[in-house]
Amino acid sequence: KAMALNRGNLGNVTVVSANQTTAVLTVGSAQTAYVKGILLYNLSDSGIQNTKIYVVPNSGGSAGSATTQNQVARIGLGTDDTFFFEPAYPITLTANGDTIQVQNEASTNASINVLVLGDKEV
Numbered sequence: 001k002a003m004a005l006n007r008g009n010l011g012n013v014t015v016v017s018a019n020q021t022t023a024v025l026t027v028g029s030a031q032t033a034y035v036k037g038i039l040l041y042n043l044s045d046s047g048i049q050n051t052k053i054y055v056v057p058n059s060g061g062s063a064g065s066a067t068t069q070n071q072v073a074r075i076g077l078g079t080d081d082t083f084f085f086e087p088a089y090p091i092t093l094t095a096n097g098d099t100i101q102v103q104n105e106a107s108t109n110a111s112i113n114v115l116v117l118g119d120k121e122v
Helices: none
Strands: 005-009 014-016 020-026 033-042 049-056 071-077 082-085 091-093 099-104 112-121
Touching (some): 014 020, 014 099, 033 049, 033 099, 071 082, 091 099
Antiparallel strands (some): 005 112, 014 112, 020 099, 033 082, 049 099
């Protein structure tokens, strides 16, 4: 049976503060999310920010931990710059508590704005 898809943003813009790892998308119960892209924006007007993207499977139904085993990218964002991470095939998250997490490696007060784009079954 065909499922209806809700297309577009998979949530609102999430701010990832300096030296933090934040879940920018969490799959809810009985939902499947297809991540087509992740928009990253460096809010700093004075420095490059490095960021990591993780695809984290759930841990007993709750959000798991971001580790090197589930890291899929490390991106250097230029000063006041935007980067669009777009995998060749959508990242599919199927279980309650699966997450996309983003780490901001900055040690200063510079934050990164993140927007996850794709589809989810409704």
